[in-house]
Amino acid sequence: MAGYKIIFLCTLLSAVGPFCDGLNNGLALTPPMGWLAWERFRCNVDCKNDPHNCIGEVLFLEMAEKMASGGFRDAGYEYIILDDCWMNMTRDSNGFLIADPERFPSGIPFLSDYIHSVGLKFGIYEDIGTKTCGGYPGIEGYEKQDMQTFADWGVDYVKLDGCYKDPNTFPQSYPQVGAYMNQTGRPMVYSCSWPAYISGGNNTVPWQDIADSCNLWRNYDDIQDSYASLTEIVAWFAQEQDLLIPVAGPGNWNDPDMLLVGDFGLSYDQQKTQMAIWSILAAPLIMSTDLRTLEPQYRRILLNRNVIAVNQDKLGIQGRQIITSKDKGVEVWTRPITPTAKSGNTIVYSYAVAIWNKRDDGTPYPFSNPISQYGLTSKSGYFLRDLYTNQDYGFFLPTDLLTVKVNPSGVIFFKATPVIADR
Ligand SMILES: *[C@@H]1O[C@H](CO)[C@@H](O)[C@H](O)[C@H]1NC(C)=O
Numbered sequence: 001m002a003g004y005k006i007i008f009l010c011t012l013l014s015a016v017g018p019f020c021d022g023l024n025n026g027l028a029l030t031p032p033m034g035w036l037a038w039e040r041f042r043c044n045v046d047c048k049n050d051p052h053n054c055i056g057e058v059l060f061l062e063m064a065e066k067m068a069s070g071g072f073r074d075a076g077y078e079y080i081i082l083d084d085c086w087m088n089m090t091r092d093s094n095g096f097l098i099a100d101p102e103r104f105p106s107g108i109p110f111l112s113d114y115i116h117s118v119g120l121k122f123g124i125y126e127d128i129g130t131k132t133c134g135g136y137p138g139i140e141g142y143e144k145q146d147m148q149t150f151a152d153w154g155v156d157y158v159k160l161d162g163c164y165k166d167p168n169t170f171p172q173s174y175p176q177v178g179a180y181m182n183q184t185g186r187p188m189v190y191s192c193s194w195p196a197y198i199s200g201g202n203n204t205v206p207w208q209d210i211a212d213s214c215n216l217w218r219n220y221d222d223i224q225d226s227y228a229s230l231t232e233i234v235a236w237f238a239q240e241q242d243l244l245i246p247v248a249g250p251g252n253w254n255d256p257d258m259l260l261v262g263d264f265g266l267s268y269d270q271q272k273t274q275m276a277i278w279s280i281l282a283a284p285l286i287m288s289t290d291l292r293t294l295e296p297q298y299r300r301i302l303l304n305r306n307v308i309a310v311n312q313d314k315l316g317i318q319g320r321q322i323i324t325s326k327d328k329g330v331e332v333w334t335r336p337i338t339p340t341a342k343s344g345n346t347i348v349y350s351y352a353v354a355i356w357n358k359r360d361d362g363t364p365y366p367f368s369n370p371i372s373q374y375g376l377t378s379k380s381g382y383f384l385r386d387l388y389t390n391q392d393y394g395f396f397l398p399t400d401l402l403t404v405k406v407n408p409s410g411v412i413f414f415k416a417t418p419v420i421a422d423r
């Protein structure tokens with residue numbers, strides 16, 4: 001009976017905020033930030049011809065060095081994460097995982113030590129099935145041993161993919177691996193790909209169970225380097241938002257996949273759009289670009305402190321789409337953030353507001369609404385400030401009209417802070 005009560009209470013409370021804890025290992029209290037190889041470097045194993053871009057220790061050592069020296073670490077980016085294709089094709093003679101000895105000649109503990117020595121944390125990739133998606137050894141049958149290996153190597157973050165395994169086993173297998181991770185005693189962030197293998201079609205996804213086991217989870221399709229891929233993923237997040245928002249909160253995050261900022265497929269405006277929407281979604285900020293050659297204007301997007309502060313807001317409330325593009329081709333997303341104020345017994349939130357022009361008719365589109373349309377209804381009004389330009393829009397009452405001009409496929413992204421003395 002007690003169990004039913006708890007579930008009932010959770011369902012009730014999750015309508016107003018993230019009150020029901022998921023996995024609680026003290027990690028990822030804000031969305032993880034870091035760098036992951038996959039989107040940009042894929043499974044390039046040709047270190048003979050492409051030594052600086054192949055999946056080998058040179059790439060990760062250079063990227064860690066740039067993360068530390070290039071201002072990324074100081075802005076909050078923390079994890080350097082291996083993706084698929086780092087392993088040898090077979091385990092060693094004692095059944096232990098090993099890195100490809102030609103591409104990682106110094107071995108994984110050396111790489112892990114280097115990453116730690118520059119003030120960063122080390123993430124690794126594996127797969128819950130018999131093989132990784134790229135055909136390298138998976139952990140099935142070696143779950144406990146492999147988690148101990150990771151702990152011994154100083155791993156801080158494990159991304160566990162879902163290829164070569166029946167998704168019907170996930171409700172048992174993902175939590176079991178999490179238990180083995182816990183038993184090592186080493187704190188390791190747990191990134192699960194569990195829902196990505198079942199969320200298509202009309203399947204019911206056990207979001208609360210996933211949050212109970214994982215710090216973050218890849219909800220949906222892999223991101224590709226295009227605006228079409230980005231918009232499709234965001235549309236899915238909008239469609240499912242009433243199920244996704246309640247399970248997000250400190251320690252547990254929905255993951256729409258890596259940032260494309262600095263890569264080839266998005267325009268400058270589209271890159272700002274992704275960074276804004278990922279901040280509204282309280283999404284992990286996992287870069288996957290070549291930090292060694294990153295152009296300054298893209299670097300500035302990734303290092304924008306205002307936008308990062310929205311993403312990392314300590315309340316950890318995931319934002320939502322509140323106006324769809326159906327009507328005018330412009331959609332609006334908002335997220336409650338700090339500082340909060342109190343009006344009687346009501347909490348009055350600050351908000352981050354992203355106005356995204358999905359039109360393609362070539363000119364900045366004037367979009368006009370009283371700010372109450374964006375949920376900014378506190379009678380005392382708000383100060384509005386642009387998060388990308390730092391421009392002050394000034395003081396607005398809920399009925400005051402805000403007119404912005406939004407570039408095609410770009411965003412206007414601002415913060416509204418309530419004007420109430422009692423903070
Ligand atoms: C790495 O894999 C290859 C191919 O499966 C195998 O021949 C070799 O013995 C492995 N290396 C080590 C050190 O186990």
Ligand SMILES: *[C@@H]1O[C@H](CO)[C@@H](O)[C@H](O)[C@H]1NC(C)=O
Binds near residue numbers: 024025026181185188
């Ligand atoms: C293991 O789980 C317990 C109970 O949730 C938690 O308090 C502890 O921090 C976890 N330890 C690690 C290393 O994850």
Ligand SMILES: *[C@@H]1O[C@H](CO)[C@@H](O)[C@H](O)[C@H]1NC(C)=O
Binds near residue numbers: 200201202
């Ligand atoms: C999902 O359900 C809807 C409504 O029942 C149906 O029209 C659609 O074909 C289903 N989609 C899939 C992929 O099964």
